[in-house]
Amino acid sequence: MKVVGLSGSKVGSKTRTAMNYTVEALTKKYPDAEVTLIDLAEYEVQFSDGRNYKEYEGDTKYITQTIMEAEAIIIGTPVFQASIPATLKNIFDLLPVNAFRDKVVSMLVTAGTPKHYLIAEQQLKPILAYMKAQIVQTYVFxxxxxxxxxxxxxxxxxxxxxxxxxxxxxxxxxxxxIRKKREEKYDF
Structure with missing residues (x-):
């Protein structure tokens, strides 16, 4: 199973700290899982300009292809100005509309105040649903x-x-x- 942990900000340390704990728990409990942690602070990502994700080069291509090859994605995001960071939104913009079809996506949100717990519900979940993700309904705030x-x-x-x-x-x-059983019904 290929799992990508995506730390969705270029600044701050709390989301990365939480993602480190998450990746550690994942590798400890499921040692057969192939886990990749992508911290957007460590990469130079181009702004989306409407091209197919395969046409980008460098870090942008690496990040988008790694996400597209994953079976599960754990997104870590801070809340800035009552919203997700632009760096994370840009990743979504770089990917195709159906990027998360047949992928499970879960979320971890860091914030300075309990008043921001609905950002995942009102901003992140709708984007993930639009991109066809199978969303883990509970998230860590x-x-x-x-x-x-x-x-x-x-x-x-x-x-x-x-x-x-x-x-x-x-x-x-x-x-x-479920997908495997569905595909076995077809005789080709």
Whole structure:
């Protein structure tokens, strides 16, 4: 199973910290999974200009192709100005409309205040649904108070990350099995 962890911001450390915990939990619990962590802060990504994602070069091509080849994607995003970051939105814009068809996508959101918990519901989930993702309905919301010196200090958050990883893998395995059975019905 190919899983991509996408840390969707070029600034800050909390989302990357949470994604590190997530990837660690994933590789520990599911050692056979092929896990790739993409932190957008480490790449130079071009702005979407409407081309097919395969026509881009360099980091942009690497990121889009890696996402397109994945079976599951765990998106980590901070909330800036009551919205997802432009860097993450740009990734969505670089991909085709059906980019997440037959892919499971789960979310992890970091924010400075509990008032931003609906950003995932009102902004991120509609984009993912439009792009045909099988969305893990529960997501992990992490507040400023849950971090201390680039570490997560709230055990409940760690538990929720573990559960998110389990739900993502279970849903991916389930959809893979359903697709396999559906394809076996056809005799070609």
């Amino acid at each position: 992490i507040e400023e108070k849950d971090f201390h010196r680039k570490e997560i200090v709230n055990d409940d958050v760690l538990f929720r990350i573990d559960r998110l990883v389990e739900d993502t893998v279970l849903l991916t395995e389930t959809y893979t099995e």
